[in-house]
Amino acid sequence: MSVPGERLVRALLALYPREFRARYAADMLDFYRERVRNDGMLRTWFAAVPDLVANALAERFAWLHHEAECAPVVARMHTRYREEHMSILVQDVRYALRSMRRRPSFTAVVLLTLALGIGANSAIFTVVNATILRPLPFADAARIVDFTHEDPYSSVSEPEFWDYERGVAGLEKLAAYSTPSIVLDGGDGDPLRTYTARVSRDFFDIVGVKPMLGRTFTPDEFSPSTHARVTVLGHRLWVQQFGADPRIIGKTVQITGTPFTVIGVMPAAFTFPDVEASLWTPWRMNPDSLWTRNNHYLRLVGRIAPSSSLAQVRAQVRTLDTRWMHDFPETYSPDKPLTGTVQPIADYLLGPTRPFLLALLGAVGLILLIASVNVANLLLVRGEARRKEVAIRAALGASRSRIMRQLMTESMLFAAFGALLGVAVAWVGTGVLVDLAPGDLPRIDQVSVDLRVVLFTIAITMLTGVAFGLLPALRMRRGDSADALRDGGKTSGHIASGAARRTLVVAEITLAVMILAGAGLLVRSLIQLRAMDLGFDPDGVMTLQVTLPRGKYNDTTAALFIDQLVSRTRSLPGVTSASAVDNLPISGSDNGWSIMIDGVVVKTIAEAPSARPEVVTPEYFRTMQTRMVRGRGFTPLDRAGAPFVAVVSEGLARTLWPGVDPIGHTLKMFGAQSPWTTIVGVVRDVKLRGLQKDIPGTMYFPYAQSGQSAYVTPTSMTLVARTNGDPTALAPQMRRIVRSLDGSAAISRVTPMRAVVGDSIASRRFTTLLLAGFAALALALAGIGIYGVVSYGVSQRTYEIGVRVAMGASAASIARLVMREAAGMTVIGLALGVAGALVADRLIRSMLVDVSAGDPLTLVSVVLLLAVVAATACALPARRAAAVNPTAALRND
């Protein structure tokens, strides 16, 4: 049986911690029902709502601090003293509510400003909280470290891992992993190309995360002699490929043609080392047959021993590296020092995102400041109008603290209502943010409002309330009541308060300049990136990755397959050219390999130059429209058995053969079996990994010869097709061609090349877009602030202006008078803002591309923009001042 208001009580009960709710919510509802039946709806509500809210908060805090000591709110248990204070509070609140209602437009402007300020902050904080503040899904994450080598090694080789594991005493445990690509078969649908994390024995011990289903690997599953083929699935793969089958444990999946038994499923939050790695397999390291020391391909993760520290671990690693440089001169050249880098796992995982999000948080913080300043300004203006009222109250015996309290109550109430609206703004805003956010933002799928977000919102609300309420309240208190009463609160007093208002406007302009400058710099960086020469033309190109089942093809049949694939694609209507490539630009890798040049055999890796190999089929450069600088590209004649050829990038040619035409020179991959290849062409440099500045020198080998000239024939190639129509329209036909050639080939990453480029700057675009939005908001708020102050000044000075006009001042000189005052504030604000921007924008320096933090063009544009806004904002009041009718103005008293 339900009684009125039950839904609302249920809603309030939702404020309590889950455990509390589970136990008591039903009883509390029952309590409420009985109470309503006996005492009636209104009386119950009056007492029940504050009680439920206050105790919910207290209970939340109690849970937080593991203590139950919180002030109980007991109706009528107050002492006389308390009662008095409560009734004053109630009085103040009622009074404030009444005065809010009396001036609806004023109230609306204030609330809207606060709602935008608080809402934007809460929304951004929600995202920041979920992505970088919430603890990582590891046990004792502070002790877990990421460990690798600096360039040019950029990863760790097997013997190095072996030695580190034994040589770094400060690490309790150390594990190595790599993420090779695989083809997964056995779930729903087509074979899936994905990545596995091949992890060494202590991996799951170090991260300390328990599987959601089943178990992780046992030590003997890492023994080199075992034949166990076991895998742990990632949560996403389990859901998407296996329909979240609860009986998955014990089932068999095919990983690149080999059967593996599923032994566990990890929880959704655990995606280490990579979101793309969708399952884990044991990597059995055999100490008797380690790969060579110069084969760097592992990354390490370790746990610092309780007795040790990060600094000690770093020192131990440095000692080992120095010793190895000395012990293995044939591997490490003195001009390419081996430097291990050990960083906390949080820095590794969240590091790249952090500056962007913190910049956003900083920007919304400034917005909130501007909003507070605006509201403070509005309250000051209104305070002037209320001077007389306050003076009367003071004359009637109200103490100063009492008046101050009343004014603070009012501003806190404004803040609270603003926060309520702000939460609505944040609700919508967070949804929009998550939709807009790029997929590579870590943990964006886990964004949600939690206790920390609620506390943050409450905290900023209180801060804002104090910030914008304090100054007006202090000003009011200082007013001399007798003075205010004598002149009717009209002329005197606002010289000082005018100064306070002008200071606030200056502050507002300063803050707006800072945000605008930051946004401007990021927008310019984005434009620079857009205009950047990629080395190829991404428009009109469709791409699709094909992975051949391992073992089914040899070099010859693979070449035949790729050849047929490309020629069938080429014959599709609208396709002007097609080809295939090992690593697509932008999303590719930039790992260098050691090579030898000009027929000279060197003995050690340390002496060998390095270059990045790339395997392509004929017509690749034409399809991507990468310009040939000299010589020729590959043709179908560059097949197996024909003379070995290579094409080099301009950058590589410049490094290896400075000032010389490289055509006719030779190079080969390091190692005795690799054949010497003759360079037949030079092409423009192509951006390989993101839009990075330095492009490693690249050498291209024809696919048909790659089994010999590039160590191995790649089993995974990306088909690229240029069309004069819409590239996405090609996707179904390209899929069909692959399917008809071999149904067991895996298809992945079907993306137009333009989107590959776009995705690589998605994070940046997201940040820039948001920051630009905030800058626009700041600009609008600053404009409103200037308008408010100038306009109020004019209305207060109507009498004075009337006198001036009566004395013969021209309309133009009156307008100038008003404008001059505004211009003064604006100039000071702009100057301070530029100074502030020069300091603050250093913080975003790492995000800037080809723009300096103090870029004059950006700063000048920002200053001009704000000057125009300021001029517009005071043009209206200036016109009104110029139109003052002296007769009316002087009579009006």
Add this chain to the structure above:
Amino acid sequence: MTPESQTPLKPVELLILSMLSAGERHGYGIRQDIIDHTNGAIALEAGNLYRTIRRLEADAIVEESGRRAAADSDDERRRYYRLTPFGKRVLAAELERLRALVRLGEQRRIIAPLAARRA
């Protein structure tokens, strides 16, 4: 844990425990008892009451005695609470503490001793 370690109790806790010393009660019943006892001066609301019960349950002073159907409905079941043996000792310890205080007040002539009043 000794009963003394749980004292002093908060006023609300003391009231609730005293009411429960008469036998088991459900939440609303506790409220009614307290209103009767204090002549309406103290009326607990749900949030405060259940939060206090949560604390008392966590400290094993109060426990659930079972569920019974509410008087006016067939399907709703409400929880009844009672003092645990330990809870009884806590209540006793608290009352002892208060008695000592009352004695002190009497000695210092803040309140008249019971004997004196009777006289």
